[in-house]
Amino acid sequence: MEWNRKIEDKLTENWQWMMKTVMLKEIVHVLIEDKVISLDFWMNLKEKQISEQDRNANFFFEVSKFTKERYRMFVEALRKGGHSHLADMLEIKQQDLRVNKTPTALGPKNERIKKENIPKNSKSKPPPEPISKQDRTPSEIKRENSELRNQLTTISSHVGHLHTVTQNIAGSLVSQSKTFVAEKESFVQRIQNIEEHEKYLELQDTNLKQEMVIKHLRSEIVDLKVDLNHQINQLEIKLKDANVKRELKQQETENLLSKITGIKTQMQSLTKDLDLEREEKIKLKTESTKLRKQNSDLQEKIRQQTSKVVSLENDMLQVKSEKESSKSEFKILEKKMSETEKMLKDKKQKNDELSRDIIDAKSKTEEFEQENKKLVNKVSSFEKEIVDLKAKLHKLEADKQRARMKSSVVPTWR
Numbered sequence: 061m062e063w064n065r066k067i068e069d070k071l072t073e074n075w076q077w078m079m080k081t082v083m084l085k086e087i088v089h090v091l092i093e094d095k096v097i098s099l100d101f102w103m104n105l106k107e108k109q110i111s112e113q114d115r116n117a118n119f120f121f122e123v124s125k126f127t128k129e130r131y132r133m134f135v136e137a138l139r140k141g142g143h144s145h146l147a148d149m150l151e152i153k154q155q156d157l158r159v160n161k162t163p164t165a166l167g168p169k170n171e172r173i174k175k176e177n178i179p180k181n182s183k184s185k186p187p188p189e190p191i192s193k194q195d196r197t198p199s200e201i202k203r204e205n206s207e208l209r210n211q212l213t214t215i216s217s218h219v220g221h222l223h224t225v226t227q228n229i230a231g232s233l234v235s236q237s238k239t240f241v242a243e244k245e246s247f248v249q250r251i252q253n254i255e256e257h258e259k260y261l262e263l264q265d266t267n268l269k270q271e272m273v274i275k276h277l278r279s280e281i282v283d284l285k286v287d288l289n290h291q292i293n294q295l296e297i298k299l300k301d302a303n304v305k306r307e308l309k310q311q312e313t314e315n316l317l318s319k320i321t322g323i324k325t326q327m328q329s330l331t332k333d334l335d336l337e338r339e340e341k342i343k344l345k346t347e348s349t350k351l352r353k354q355n356s357d358l359q360e361k362i363r364q365q366t367s368k369v370v371s372l373e374n375d376m377l378q379v380k381s382e383k384e385s386s387k388s389e390f391k392i393l394e395k396k397m398s399e400t401e402k403m404l405k406d407k408k409q410k411n412d413e414l415s416r417d418i419i420d421a422k423s424k425t426e427e428f429e430q431e432n433k434k435l436v437n438k439v440s441s442f443e444k445e446i447v448d449l450k451a452k453l454h455k456l457e458a459d460k461q462r463a464r465m466k467s468s469v470v471p472t473w474r
Contacts, residue, residue: 064124064126066152067123067126070150071123074149074150076301077146077300078116079113079116080304081146082116082141084115087138087140090137090140090141094133096130097122101122105118131152135147135151149293205255209251302467309456309460309463316453317453320453323442323449326442327443327446330442331439337431341425341432344424344425345425348418351417351418355418358407358411358414359411361407362408365400365403369397369400372393376397
């Protein structure tokens with residue numbers, strides 16, 4: 061239970077990082093080959109109708125139940141998959157499982173030394189566990205002092221890394237960086253105190269008190285190093301969250317701009333279609349005018365032909381009454397009349413066809429007018445949508461400005 065609780069703590073501290081960077085396909089094959097997870101478990105998880113984030117969450121929940129060996133192999137799989145830094149953060153080291161025990165009481169002189177060596181801003185930690193009463197040589201004390209110096213160098217490198225990270229946050233985490241720099245200076249001061257105390261310890265009769273003080277200081281340095289690493293991790297998480305939020309805002313703005321561009325393109329296309337329809341409508345009106353004129357001309361010709369027919373009929377009556385004997389001429393006239401009637405029928409048929417064409421042209425003109433009204437309404441709707449999108453874009457710009465102003469506020473750390 062204690063081991064699984066440690067795994068849960070590690071996974072919780074780095075949860076957002078894992079969910080955003082780790083892709084299961086990068087590590088799952090290694091885990092199956094090493095028999096860390098079963099093939100059935102992976103296939104069941106893969107076939108579930110859930111989102112990729114939910115699938116990752118289910119997988120990491122299963123990781124929280126791993127044994128020590130399976131969890132170690134999971135961390136190694138992350139390292140092989142290109143997530144070395146995340147693997148280092150998830151790795152459970154021996155110092156994470158260490159439990160401090162209550163030591164024996166120190167003498168009055170060592171209490172005074174301990175108070176001088178512990179800075180005011182350092183957190184109170186439980187004293188180290190009792191040590192054996194074996195004598196220690198000055199060379200061993202110097203060796204431990206060298207180890208403490210190495211630990212200080214490691215912590216200094218972490219502080220340097222922290223300083224690099226804070227420069228990318230645009231000043232919003234400067235106060236925390238100053239706190240870590242102050243802790244570094246505190247560590248330097250403590251090392252100087254340890255060196256002075258080392259000289260003092262060389263003059264003591266017993267090495268038991270010397271070793272207890274050194275172990276106590278070393279324990280505090282280890283604890284402070286753990287705290288510093290934890291705070292560095294938190295700063296990196298905050299930095300990643302800030303970058304993700306900024307990228308989301310930028311992506312949302314780009315999507316809105318892309319949508320506005322698409323609407324403008326649609327409007328241009330609709331305007332072009334409207335222009336074409338107007339030109340087509342003008343052409344139809346011109347053709348309709350021509351057809352009306354042709355129809356009028358045909359009506360006039362029909363009237364003239366009808367008048368001619370009447371005149372011919374009158375002539376025929378006159379010819380019949382006056383020249384009954386001229387049958388040959390009458391036949392000729394009758395033939396002409398027949399041809400004239402045929403001509404009239406042909407022209408009347410053409411006139412009917414022209415009338416139908418005029419009716420069709422009128423119907424088509426009405427359809428174009430209705431379609432034109434629809435397009436005008438559609439353009440009005442697009443213009444209204446553009447106004448709404450511009451309002452949303454203005455609001456997003458205002459939110460972005462407020463977020464920038466908030467991020468520029470430097471928090472105060474006590």
